[in-house]
Amino acid sequence: MKKSNFNKSPQVKIAGHQAVTGWEDISKVIQEKIKSASSQKTIVVLDTYHGVYIEEIISGLTIGQTEASVFDVSKALLDSEKLEELVYPFVTNDPVFGFVTTLDLSAFFDPKKVAAMQSQIQNIKEGIILVVGIGASLIAPDVDILIYADMPRWEIQLRFRKNQISNLGADNASNPFSYQYKRSFFVDWKVCDNHKKTLMDQWDFVLDTTIENHPKMITGTAMTYALDKTIEQPFRVVPFFDPGPWGGQWLKEVVDLDRTAQNYAWGFDCVPEENSLVFDFEGVAFEIPSINLVFTHPASLLGEEVYAAFGAEFPIRFDFLDTMEGGNLSLQVHPMHQYIKDKFGMGYTQNESYYFLDTKDDGFVYLGLKENINPELMLAELETAQEGKEDFDADKFVQKWPVKKHDHILIPAGTVHCSGADTVVLEISATPFIFTFKLWDWGRMGLDGKPRPISLEHGKNNIQWERTTEWVEKNLVNQIENIASGDGWREERTGLDAESFIETRRHWFTKKVEHNTEGIVNVLNLISGREAIVESPANAFEPFIIHYAETFIVPASVGAYTVTPHGESAGQECATIKASIRTNNLKEDYKIN
Numbered sequence: 001m002k003k004s005n006f007n008k009s010p011q012v013k014i015a016g017h018q019a020v021t022g023w024e025d026i027s028k029v030i031q032e033k034i035k036s037a038s039s040q041k042t043i044v045v046l047d048t049y050h051g052v053y054i055e056e057i058i059s060g061l062t063i064g065q066t067e068a069s070v071f072d073v074s075k076a077l078l079d080s081e082k083l084e085e086l087v088y089p090f091v092t093n094d095p096v097f098g099f100v101t102t103l104d105l106s107a108f109f110d111p112k113k114v115a116a117m118q119s120q121i122q123n124i125k126e127g128i129i130l131v132v133g134i135g136a137s138l139i140a141p142d143v144d145i146l147i148y149a150d151m152p153r154w155e156i157q158l159r160f161r162k163n164q165i166s167n168l169g170a171d172n173a174s175n176p177f178s179y180q181y182k183r184s185f186f187v188d189w190k191v192c193d194n195h196k197k198t199l200m201d202q203w204d205f206v207l208d209t210t211i212e213n214h215p216k217m218i219t220g221t222a223m224t225y226a227l228d229k230t231i232e233q234p235f236r237v238v239p240f241f242d243p244g245p246w247g248g249q250w251l252k253e254v255v256d257l258d259r260t261a262q263n264y265a266w267g268f269d270c271v272p273e274e275n276s277l278v279f280d281f282e283g284v285a286f287e288i289p290s291i292n293l294v295f296t297h298p299a300s301l302l303g304e305e306v307y308a309a310f311g312a313e314f315p316i317r318f319d320f321l322d323t324m325e326g327g328n329l330s331l332q333v334h335p336m337h338q339y340i341k342d343k344f345g346m347g348y349t350q351n352e353s354y355y356f357l358d359t360k361d362d363g364f365v366y367l368g369l370k371e372n373i374n375p376e377l378m379l380a381e382l383e384t385a386q387e388g389k390e391d392f393d394a395d396k397f398v399q400k401w402p403v404k405k406h407d408h409i410l411i412p413a414g415t416v417h418c419s420g421a422d423t424v425v426l427e428i429s430a431t432p433f434i435f436t437f438k439l440w441d442w443g444r445m446g447l448d449g450k451p452r453p454i455s456l457e458h459g460k461n462n463i464q465w466e467r468t469t470e471w472v473e474k475n476l477v478n479q480i481e482n483i484a485s486g487d488g489w490r491e492e493r494t495g496l497d498a499e500s501f502i503e504t505r506r507h508w509f510t511k512k513v514e515h516n517t518e519g520i521v522n523v524l525n526l527i528s529g530r531e532a533i534v535e536s537p538a539n540a541f542e543p544f545i546i547h548y549a550e551t552f553i554v555p556a557s558v559g560a561y562t563v564t565p566h567g568e569s570a571g572q573e574c575a576t577i578k579a580s581i582r583t584n585n586l587k588e589d590y591k592i593n
Contacts, residue, residue, distance in 0.1 A: 002530070004253065004254055005531065005547045006254060006255045006256060006548065007236070008238075009278065009285075010237070010238060010278070011285060012230050012235050012278070012279050012280065013279075013280045014222070014226045014279045014282075015282075017218065017221075017222035017281055018222075019208075019216045019217065019218045019222075019281040019282070020216065021214070021215070021216050022214075022215065023060035023061060024062070026060075026216075027061050027062040029205075030044065030061070030147070030205070031062075033204065033205075034145065040126045041124065041129065042129065042144045043131065043140050043144045044068070044130045044131070044143075044144065045131045045145070045146050046130060046131070046136060046147045046207075047134070047136040047146070047147070047195075048133060048134050048136070048149040048150075049134070049148075049149065049196060049289075050151065050156060050165075050167075050168055050192045051151040051155065051159055051165050052149045052150075052151050052209055053164075053165075054072060056212065056213065056215075058070060058072070058130075058132060060215065063128055063130060068128040068129060068130040069128070070130045070132065071120070071140075072133050073109075073134070073139045074169070075117070076117050076139060077109055077110065077113070078108060078109065078110045078169065079110070080171065083169045083170065084170075086103070086107060087101070090103070090186050091182065091186060095453040096178070096453050097182070097343075097435070098186035098187070098344070099345045100186055100190060100345030100346060101187045101190050101191060102345075103190075104191060105138065105192065106135070107191075108135070108168060108191070109139075118140070121139075121140060134168060134195075138195075145205075146199065146205075146220075147206070148199060148206050148207065149207035150206065150207070150208065150288050150289060151210065151289070152276040152287060152288070152289045152290075153184075153273065153274040154240045155276075156184065168184075168188040196295070197295050201224075202220070204219065204220050205217050205218070205220060206218055206219075208288065216284060218286060222281065223288075224296075226281075227297060228297075230277070230279075231300045231555050231557060232540065232541055232555070232558070233542065233544065233558065234534050234561065236546075236552045237269075237276065238278055238287070239255075239267060239269040239275065240274075241255065241267045242265060242266045242268075243265055244263070244265025244266060245444050245445065245452070246323055246326050246327035246328060246329055246330075247262070247263030247322060247323070248264070248323045248324035248421075249263060249264075249324050250324035251264040251320060252264060254549055255267065264322055265322060266322075267319060268319045269550070270319070270551040271317050271431070271433065272290040272291050272314040273291050275289075276289060276290055277289070277290035277292070291314070294312050294314050298311070298312040299556075300556065300557040301553075301555045301556060301557070302520075302521045302556055303517070303519045303521055303556035303581070304556075305519070305520070305581075306556070306581050306583070306586075309587070309588075313431065315431050315501070316521070316523045316581070317430070317431045317433055318426065318427070318525055318579070319426075319427050319433075320425065320427070321354075321427055323419060323420065323422060323423050324358065324360070324424055325422065328418055329419045330418065330438040330452070331392075331438070331440040331441070332418060332438050332459075333413075333414060333415065333416050333417070333439060333463055334351075334413040334414070334435060334437065335413060335435050336349060336413050336464075337349045339462055340435055341589065344435065346435070347589065347590045348430055348432065349413045349430065349432060349435070350413060350433065350435055351411070351413050351429065351500035351501075351502065352411045352496075353408060353409060353410045353495050354408070354411065354417075354419055354425045354426075355408050355425065355427075355428060355577055356404065356405055356408070356409070356425060356426075357549065358405055358423070359403055359405055359407075359423045360422035363402065363403045363420065363423045364400050364403055364423075365400075365403050365417065365418070366398045366400055366401075366420065367417045367476060367477070368399050368415060368417075368469060368472035369398060369465065369468045370399050371469050373468075379456075379460055383456065385440055386440075388443075398418070399468070399469045399472060406527070406528075406575075407477075408479075408494040408495055408504070409477060410475070410477075411476070412476075412496075412499050413462070414462050414463065415467050416439065416463055426527065428495075428496070428502065428504060428579050437455040437462060438452065438453065438454050438459070439454065439455075441454065475497065476497065478494075479493075479494065480492050480506075483505065488509055488511025488512070489508065489509035489511060489513045490509075491506070491507050493505055500585065501581055502579050502580075502582070503579070503582045505578045506575060506577050506578075507563070507575060507578070508528075508573060508574075509565065509573070509575070511565075512562050512564040513562060513563050513564070513576075515554075515560070515563060515578070517554055517555070517556050517558055517580075520556050520583065521553065521556045521581070522553070522579070523551060523552075523553055523578070523580075524551065524577065524578045525549065525551045525552075526547065526548055526549065526574065526576055527577050528548075528573065528575035529548060529565060529569040529572060529573065529574025530567065531545065531546070531567040531568055532563050532564060532569060532574050532576070533563070534546060534554075534562070535562050536562075537560050540558070540559075563576060
């Protein structure tokens with residue numbers, strides 16, 4: 001195998017703006033801004049996202065040490081018992097799932113404590129006042145200088161795993177990661193996102209404290225410019241990779257990951273809710289959550305029709321599932337549309353597909369049920385297995401299909417499925433990725449040594465029992481249709497199923513292929529070939545190089561673009577898989593924000 005050329009740290013180059021690094025220089029810039037205000041009393045609000053180290057900011061900024069009166073707004077939050085009562089209806093006692101919160105960030109604060117803190121701030125007649133923490137702008141709305149410290153969700157998860165941070169307003173750094181993540185997904189991140197969206201056009205400065213004790217700061221003007229430039233071109237978000245109990249070895253070689261790691265099960269290459277977007281400000285890498293681009297430019301990124309249906313949500317996800325020299329995924333099913341809406345407050349469900357990037361000769365997938373099975377017997381045996389009395393015999397009830405490289409298997413919600421060992425899947429799906437109802441996990445433990453949660457009760461409410469062998473073969477296995485061809489290229493439709501809003505097209509090409517977003521966001525992956533180049537026929541953006549297995553996003557506003565074999569692949573056959581939105585399949589009730 002050739003040495004990996006996969007770019008694990010993609011960046012968007014931004015010219016004409018610079019970042020300031022280190023607390024000393026950042027403090028100087030803020031102090032200059034304060035001096036220019038020429039006010040007897042200056043209120044500096046440093047609002048933050050969840051997961052930011054507030055202590056680092058307070059100790060790092062010199063205005064917080066000798067010159068400023070500092071107010072940490074976490075001291076105005078509700079007491080822990082009241083806060084737990086507040087969030088419980090959304091966290092629930094389900095081990096995995098909750099309900100999308102309807103709370104605003106203001107609900108987390110104690111009105112009496114807020115009033116007392118505001119009175120203290122008001123009574124200070126001169127000098128610098130620093131109000132810092134999640135929701136600081138709610139405490140001090142009459143702000144002179146507004147700074148925002150953001151934090152990508154992946155880094156938050158890493159800080160949870162190190163027991164370094166707690167949930168919003170809680171003191172639970174030592175709690176299990178599963179609870180912390182669930183509460184964040186359904187509550188903390190939702191309220192922080194909604195609060196952040198109200199501030200994004202007001203920032204004077206933006207802080208990146210993703211790397212501990214290596215802060216970076218840009219102006220709000222620079223951030224606006226960077227986001228504006230990104231929406232005009234194809235771009236990649238920063239991928240991240242994680243081990244799992246069934247994980248494999250393929251990603252280590254193809255992506256050039258740590259060879260000493262036990263395995264890599266997941267590779268999240270396009271999940272804007274959790275991935276980062278990194279800007280190159282004159283040689284300084286500045287990291288923000290990539291969802292910020294969705295918040296600020298939803299119509300330009302997604303397209304008007306997609307935005308009207310989903311709001312500021314990115315509805316397409318690409319990720320890798322690596323079981324090469326690993327094990328089977330869990331036997332699972334995803335919720336039907338109405339079920340996920342009613343039970344969890346989500347606007348749409350996870351219709352998905354498995355595109356097989358690689359397999360060994362014995363690669364397989366479990367998909368759909370065998371003909372004439374007894375549903376009651378299957379559920380009874382799943383319950384017996386869940387109780388630990390005996391293993392579940394999946395082959396007795398679930399159809400097993402051989403798969404090979406470049407097969408495309410469609411998995412509409414409600415279909416029992418499981419990718420087998422010795423395969424590499426590019427999973428193309430709608431975004432609500434947390435909603436996997438595990439039916440059986442082969443009796444194994446998670447990496448933490450504890451049983452992985454089984455969601456049999458949810459699962460039995462969503463299994464579509466009529467999806468048996470004959471129906472699956474006719475509707476879900478390699479539904480490949482030739483669409484068009486030309487000099488050096490051919491286009492195929494490969495999915496998804498009729499109920500999905502995602503459309504996938506595969507292009508095989510030895511020469512330049514013309515594409516057009518037609519006003520709808522495109523997500524592509526180079527599934528064959530070492531390297532390709534993405535270009536604008538009108539020179540509207542700089543040429544963009546992609547490598548094998550890399551996923552990239554083409555904003556709806558880009559319009560026409562081309563993809564051509566490049567570098568070592570020049571003149572050779574390459575292939576991309578492209579996902580977009582079928583607007584005729586959009587439902588009025590998708591939008592949840």
